[in-house]
Amino acid sequence: MIEFKEITTALFDFDGTLVQLKLNFPKLYQGVYSIVEKYGLDPASYQELFLIELIERVTQELKKHDPEKAEEFNKEAERFLRKEEIIAAKEARVVPGACQTLKRLKEKGVRVGIVTRNCKEAVEIGLGKNDFVYDLLLTRDDIRPVKPEPHSLEEALKTLKSKPEETIMVGDHPIDIRVGKKVGVKTVAVLSGKKTEKDFQELKPDLIIPAVSNLLAYF
Numbered sequence: 363m364i365e366f367k368e369i370t371t372a373l374f375d376f377d378g379t380l381v382q383l384k385l386n387f388p389k390l391y392q393g394v395y396s397i398v399e400k401y402g403l404d405p406a407s408y409q410e411l412f413l414i415e416l417i418e419r420v421t422q423e424l425k426k427h428d429p430e431k432a433e434e435f436n437k438e439a440e441r442f443l444r445k446e447e448i449i450a451a452k453e454a455r456v457v458p459g460a461c462q463t464l465k466r467l468k469e470k471g472v473r474v475g476i477v478t479r480n481c482k483e484a485v486e487i488g489l490g491k492n493d494f495v496y497d498l499l500l501t502r503d504d505i506r507p508v509k510p511e512p513h514s515l516e517e518a519l520k521t522l523k524s525k526p527e528e529t530i531m532v533g534d535h536p537i538d539i540r541v542g543k544k545v546g547v548k549t550v551a552v553l554s555g556k557k558t559e560k561d562f563q564e565l566k567p568d569l570i571i572p573a574v575s576n577l578l579a580y581f
Contacts, residue, residue, distance in 0.1 A: 364569055367581065371522050372530050372532060373476070374477070375509075378554060378556065381455065383451060383454050394416060397438055401434075417439045417443070418506075421433075451485070456491075458573065459575025467577075478499075478500070481502060482501040498522055500517060500518055509541040512544040515542070519547075526547045529547040530550050531549050532577065534553070539565040539567045550567060550569045551570045
């Protein structure tokens with residue numbers, strides 16, 4: 363059985379990993395597409411992108427011809443997304459055993475970080491409603507570009523003074539596994555979100571577990 367005895371730092375995704383946010387993604391995408399249309403661009407050109415990357419791409423496109431319009435679009439789209447995240451965070455449910463897992467890791471001397479694509483206010487609401495303990499929180503308001511680009515994990519390693527080979531990245535989405543592999547940390551896929559084991563097989567994480575509460579068995 364794989365063991366994490368040498369691990370000194372555990373980094374966690376937020377939504378789907380530690381808490382469950384009831385985000386209506388079709389509504390989110392449709393809302394952002396409507397804003398894109400309002401600013402004169404065709405949403406169909408950006409439908410292969412995740413929401414945050416879509417907003418950033420459209421902002422850059424608009425900036426080429428009208429920087430002021432680009433800024434207005436960015437603010438409107440971010441405001442819409444942030445509002446929906448905050449509403450969802452107020453009704454967030456903690457993943458069973460997540461609080462206890464982070465607490466036990468801290469008791470074992472493991473540094474704990476949370477690295478997420480969500481906005482800071484929503485994450486702090488979701489975490490604040492529950493008894494989470496952690497050493498570092500990095501949201502999209504703290505550092506860009508977001509996962510799966512490596513910047514946020516690199517910043518986490520730097521801030522926590524952690525070596526990649528002594529760190530794990532735990533998340534419920536293939537994005538979390540991809541970013542972990544980019545920076546050379548060990549990766550743990552949890553099935554507490556909407557993805558199945560099959561969604562992770564090609565990425566070959568070091569470990570796949572049902573939820574974060576199963577993590578302690580490997581320390």
